[in-house]
Amino acid sequence: MDSVLRAENISKSFGPIEVLSGISLDLRPGEVHAVIGENGAGKSTLMRILSGHLPPTKGRLHLNGHPITFSDPVDAEAHGIVLVHQEILLAPDLTVAQNLFLGREIKRFGFVDDKAMRERAHSILQELGTNIDPDREVRHLSIADRQLVQIARALLVPHKVVAFDEPTAVLTPIEAESLFEIIRKLRAQGVAVLYISHRLNEVKAVADRVTVLRDGRHVATRDIEGLEPLEMARLMVGRDMSKLYPEKPATASEQTVLTVRDMAVPGFVENASLTLHRGEILGFGGLIGAGRTELFEALVGLRPGHGAITLDGGQVHFRDAREAMAAGIVYLSEDRKGKGLLLQQNLRINLSLAALDKFTRGSFIDIAAEETALDGAIKDFDIRTRSRDLLAGQLSGGNQQKLLLAKMMLLEPRIVIIDEPTRGVDIGTKEQIYRFIASLAAEGKAVVVISSEMQELIGLCHRVVVMRNGRVAGEVAQSDLSEDAIVYLATGVHEERAAEIAAGHA
Amino acid sequence: MTETVLPTRAEKRKFKMDMRALSPFIALIVLIIAGALINPDFLTASNLLNVVTRSAFIAIIAVGATFVIASGGLDLSVGSMAALTAGVMILTLNSQGSADMGTLALGMLAAIALSAACGLANGLIVTFGRIEPFIVTLGTMGIFRSLVIWLAAGGTITIRNLELRELYRPVYFGSVFGIPVPIIAFLAVASIGALILYRTSFGRHVVALGSNEDVARYSGVPIWRVRTLTYIIQGICVGIAVLVYVPRLGSATPTTGLLWELQAITAVVIGGTALKGGIGRVWGTVVGAVILELVANIMVLSNFVSEFLVGAVQGAIIIIAMLVQRSVHRGR
Numbered sequence: 001m002d003s004v005l006r007a008e009n010i011s012k013s014f015g016p017i018e019v020l021s022g023i024s025l026d027l028r029p030g031e032v033h034a035v036i037g038e039n040g041a042g043k044s045t046l047m048r049i050l051s052g053h054l055p056p057t058k059g060r061l062h063l064n065g066h067p068i069t070f071s072d073p074v075d076a077e078a079h080g081i082v083l084v085h086q087e088i089l090l091a092p093d094l095t096v097a098q099n100l101f102l103g104r105e106i107k108r109f110g111f112v113d114d115k116a117m118r119e120r121a122h123s124i125l126q127e128l129g130t131n132i133d134p135d136r137e138v139r140h141l142s143i144a145d146r147q148l149v150q151i152a153r154a155l156l157v158p159h160k161v162v163a164f165d166e167p168t169a170v171l172t173p174i175e176a177e178s179l180f181e182i183i184r185k186l187r188a189q190g191v192a193v194l195y196i197s198h199r200l201n202e203v204k205a206v207a208d209r210v211t212v213l214r215d216g217r218h219v220a221t222r223d224i225e226g227l228e229p230l231e232m233a234r235l236m237v238g239r240d241m242s243k244l245y246p247e248k249p250a251t252a253s254e255q256t257v258l259t260v261r262d263m264a265v266p267g268f269v270e271n272a273s274l275t276l277h278r279g280e281i282l283g284f285g286g287l288i289g290a291g292r293t294e295l296f297e298a299l300v301g302l303r304p305g306h307g308a309i310t311l312d313g314g315q316v317h318f319r320d321a322r323e324a325m326a327a328g329i330v331y332l333s334e335d336r337k338g339k340g341l342l343l344q345q346n347l348r349i350n351l352s353l354a355a356l357d358k359f360t361r362g363s364f365i366d367i368a369a370e371e372t373a374l375d376g377a378i379k380d381f382d383i384r385t386r387s388r389d390l391l392a393g394q395l396s397g398g399n400q401q402k403l404l405l406a407k408m409m410l411l412e413p414r415i416v417i418i419d420e421p422t423r424g425v426d427i428g429t430k431e432q433i434y435r436f437i438a439s440l441a442a443e444g445k446a447v448v449v450i451s452s453e454m455q456e457l458i459g460l461c462h463r464v465v466v467m468r469n470g471r472v473a474g475e476v477a478q479s480d481l482s483e484d485a486i487v488y489l490a491t492g493v494h495e496e497r498a499a500e501i502a503a504g505h506a
Numbered sequence: 507m508t509e510t511v512l513p514t515r516a517e518k519r520k521f522k523m524d525m526r527a528l529s530p531f532i533a534l535i536v537l538i539i540a541g542a543l544i545n546p547d548f549l550t551a552s553n554l555l556n557v558v559t560r561s562a563f564i565a566i567i568a569v570g571a572t573f574v575i576a577s578g579g580l581d582l583s584v585g586s587m588a589a590l591t592a593g594v595m596i597l598t599l600n601s602q603g604s605a606d607m608g609t610l611a612l613g614m615l616a617a618i619a620l621s622a623a624c625g626l627a628n629g630l631i632v633t634f635g636r637i638e639p640f641i642v643t644l645g646t647m648g649i650f651r652s653l654v655i656w657l658a659a660g661g662t663i664t665i666r667n668l669e670l671r672e673l674y675r676p677v678y679f680g681s682v683f684g685i686p687v688p689i690i691a692f693l694a695v696a697s698i699g700a701l702i703l704y705r706t707s708f709g710r711h712v713v714a715l716g717s718n719e720d721v722a723r724y725s726g727v728p729i730w731r732v733r734t735l736t737y738i739i740q741g742i743c744v745g746i747a748v749l750v751y752v753p754r755l756g757s758a759t760p761t762t763g764l765l766w767e768l769q770a771i772t773a774v775v776i777g778g779t780a781l782k783g784g785i786g787r788v789w790g791t792v793v794g795a796v797i798l799e800l801v802a803n804i805m806v807l808s809n810f811v812s813e814f815l816v817g818a819v820q821g822a823i824i825i826i827a828m829l830v831q832r833s834v835h836r837g838r
Contacts, residue, residue: 302724322726331724339724342717344784353714354725356707364705407725 002065004029004192005050005081005161010059012045017386019045020216022059027161027192032183034195034203034224037213037236038398038426043196046213047163050194051083052076080160084167088146090153092139097121099138100153124152128182142289144175151182162186163194168202169424172287172452174491180206198236198426200229212236237428244427245459246435248478249442251279252462257446258329258415260299263307268294269470272307276415276446281437283461284450286490291470292450293334296417300324300331325354330408334419334450336397340404343393347385348374350392350403355410377406382432398429405436416440417448422456434460454483466490529830530777530793537800545807555686557803558796562688563588563747565795567766568773569692569699569788570743573736574639575774576703576786578716581628581740582643585766586650591621591748592758593654593663605669617752618745624650625741629734647767655760664757671756678753688750692792695746700788702739709786712736716783765817772824773798778831798823 003026012020020042027033037043048054050061052070060067063079070076073083090099097118105112106120121134130148138146147167154162164183168176183206186193197203203210203224210227212219212235219235233244258276263269269291276282284292298305301318309316311327318324321331333339341350352359352370359369377383381402385395392403401421408416421437422430437460441447451457457464464476466489473489476482541548548554567584574581595617602609624646631642657663665671680687703709711732714722723729752758775781776797777790801823802816811819 320726320728321724322728325726333724335720338718339720342714342721342784344717345713349710349713353710353722353727356710360707364701365707365710 003027003062004064006062006065007046007050008059008062010046010049010056010061012042012049012054013057018057018216020049020056023213023216023218025050025211025218025221027194029160029192030187030190031208032187032193032195032206034197034207034210035213036196036198036200036203036210036232038198038428041213041236041426042216043213044165045216047083047165047194047196050076050161051081051163053083077157080158081163082154082157082159082161083163084151084154084165086165086167086169088143088150090138090146090149093137095135095137096125096132096141096149097134099149100124100134100156102153104156120156121152124156125149128152128155129178143170144172144288147171147179151179155186159191161192161194163196165196166198166424167195168197168199170288173454173487174287176202200232200427203232204229214238233427236426244431244434246438248281248460248462249279249438251442251444253278253280255279257312259308259310261308261310263295263298263305263309265291265294265298265303265305265470269298269305269467272467272470272472274465274472276448278446279441279444280462281441281447281449281460283457283464284448284467285452285454285457285464285486286467286473288452290467290490292467293419295467296331296419296448296450300329300417302331325411325413328412328414329417330354330411330413330415331417332404332408332419332421334423336400336404336424337393341392341400341407344391346389346391347378347383347395347403348388351377351407352410354407358410373410377403377410381406381436396426397424398426398433401425401429401433405433413445415446415448417450419450420452421449422451422453454486457481457486458483468492527778527787527790530787530790530797533776534793534797534800537797537804541800541804541807544804544810548804548807553803553807555689557799558692559686559688561795561799562692563751564766564769564773564798565692565792566695566743566747566750567740568770568777568791568795569695570740571770571774572699572777572779572786572788572791573703573712573739575771575779575781576716576783577712577733577736578719578783579632579639579733579736580643580771581625581639581737582767583624583628583647583650584740584744584770585763586647586654587621587624587741587744588748588751588763588766589654589758589760590624590650590657591617591745592752592762593657594620595748595752596663596665596756596758597657599670600666605667605673607673609670610674614749617748618742621741621745621748622738623741625738625744626734628741629737632737633730633733651760654758654762658758658760660760662757662759665752671753674753674756676753678750691746691750695743696788696792699739699743703786703788708732708735713784713786716780716786718784769795769798769820772820772827775824775831776827780831781828794827 006026008024010020010023011018023046035043035046045054049056052073052075062068091102100121101117106116107113118134125132125134128148128151132141132145132148138149147170167179171179183193195207207224209221209223210232211221212232214236255278256275257278260272260274263272272295286292294303297303299309301320301324316327337343348370351374359366374388383399383402385399392400395403418437421433425433437447437449449461458481462478464481464486466473466476466486468490476485571581571584595613598616599609599613602612628643628646631637632639677687682690703712711722711727714727715729715732719729773794774791776794778787779785779791798820801819805811805816805819806813
């Protein structure tokens, strides 16, 4: 079949660094073509070239068999190529309809025609199978709904190629399933879908063909038939990935370090209780919005909440993160870019920020000691950076997570709470992070892992507490750990359907 | 994009980073050359010392503003605060009979205490009231200004004791080893400011807070304390500037310190400090304050532009400085 969009020997260099070399790729109408690769493999760069955000250094693009150059994303859109961004790029104070038509308002006699836009918005949202009210302000929508609005916005343009950049990163399994329905619908309409992800189960579920990139090079393009996620991982990483999760450390004890009784966070959590043991990895599962993040943020004093917290047998209450850190509890936010790292500052300043007191001699910061600590962190955590002077925002997602881990470990905590430890992290780095988490427990620390990836909870944790609608729905012991058990507690649905949904793409 | 370390790339970036920090210094050199070409009297020691001396008040205040702005805040009240502080200082001096060092010390202490208290008030309202600093300091700007008008009953507050005036005179007009005292004061303030901002954990916290308040909070930075302290530092800097300013004219009027806040903010921005916070450059600020005064001086010495347009030129400078910052930032 003829391709709608074809890339031929595309290379891209930034200064002396070649991030893509000689990539060829063709997109056919009515197919879902997945591009997979580790972070830094060049997926996003390729996507940006195909959608007109970046010009290639070498090579060329063909549209319907004719060579073409896009001057900018608007030009690419005019040719029917639209990109659904990974980040939510919507104006929170405008309504859904206003956002959908932002910059391309429907006008009547020179004035915006709200009625027409509302109707059009309503119909496209219906087509996507959602009942979002076009008059609702975006700020009141859930992340999943915002993503749908973003997709709707992209699809308003007449389109031949739709590119999705990691669309499920912020979605729960059920929300992701409805996204896949949308993608299948697009495919049925003869649209070529480019799908970038590193969630391999998802790729297996939705894609027709897969192109694998590694270090900016093309590794393989295969039909999805007979290509299993494990093989995809091997192609991506270049080595066998069957052992993603480390042995669970045998240090889980009955010795309680932390108990929480009847914790309440107004608007998010009610009556949550938990017990944490020395040397164990305790998982926290549930759908996004179940209150897991809020519970632990309240626990460490980052948001108001009340409940009885007992640490080593003594009653404690933390008013801010500083007090929790002093007591040996650290919380690593799921929002690395917004709450974890100073993206505009260099690695050294980020590394020492939480533990600055340790680097202060007299009144002054010992910068040489900071540099030594940075050397140690780069080595111990395998932070891959082309230069020590980079800003934290210039690191890939996986390396940012390693830097955040290194930063918090400088505090020498006894209790480590990690929220979504591998979100936006490639599979090679995931393995490293899992090994690191296991080693923390093996050292006798107590670790809490909050995760929306069920495989991760099952593969990594000793036991898993599941939350639903702000309450603790139950606990799954190590011997009973299964996706079915977690999904049941997370959704309250015990039917075959829930298991199917979960098995499809967890 | 990850993987190997490539030294060439790193060096290139470093050079660009330096460009941002260096641009105010380059601008200063260009101005000096331009001034020398326009009028031979420009490049004399007495003229240059005069320019730097005149820039001292703004420079000292702007060092404080560097802290506030680098932490993501803003203080519009500094001009009014300076007027109020000057007025109260002179009233304190006048309330004492004798013209001795004790009186002078008491007046100075009152000035610093008052300005620090004004800064504390700004800081507490911003942190605990959770109100935009723009609004808070717009409010206190009005309050401080009208308090000084009220104290002066619409007129002028003057040091009445002439002996005391003579005793105080050298703080502005005197010099040590040929260097005017105001210049020494402003170099001292800038040195201490640079040391605090670059080498203490407080300074690091200021920058972290300005970069991203959430990250700072999640990293255990004591946010309310750091933010309040930046306003107190601003207040103390205003106090020090007043100490140097009062002996110059020996009086405070309702127009004292008018538009100083704009000049201070301009100096900070010319100096390369990011107005949205996260980057603070004390020495850049100092150079920025000198540049402002230098431009005024060149305009007076040359006949191209009327000196009545000094404000317009200074206003244009802040806009140009922002454009330069933006282009350097994009080039990265």
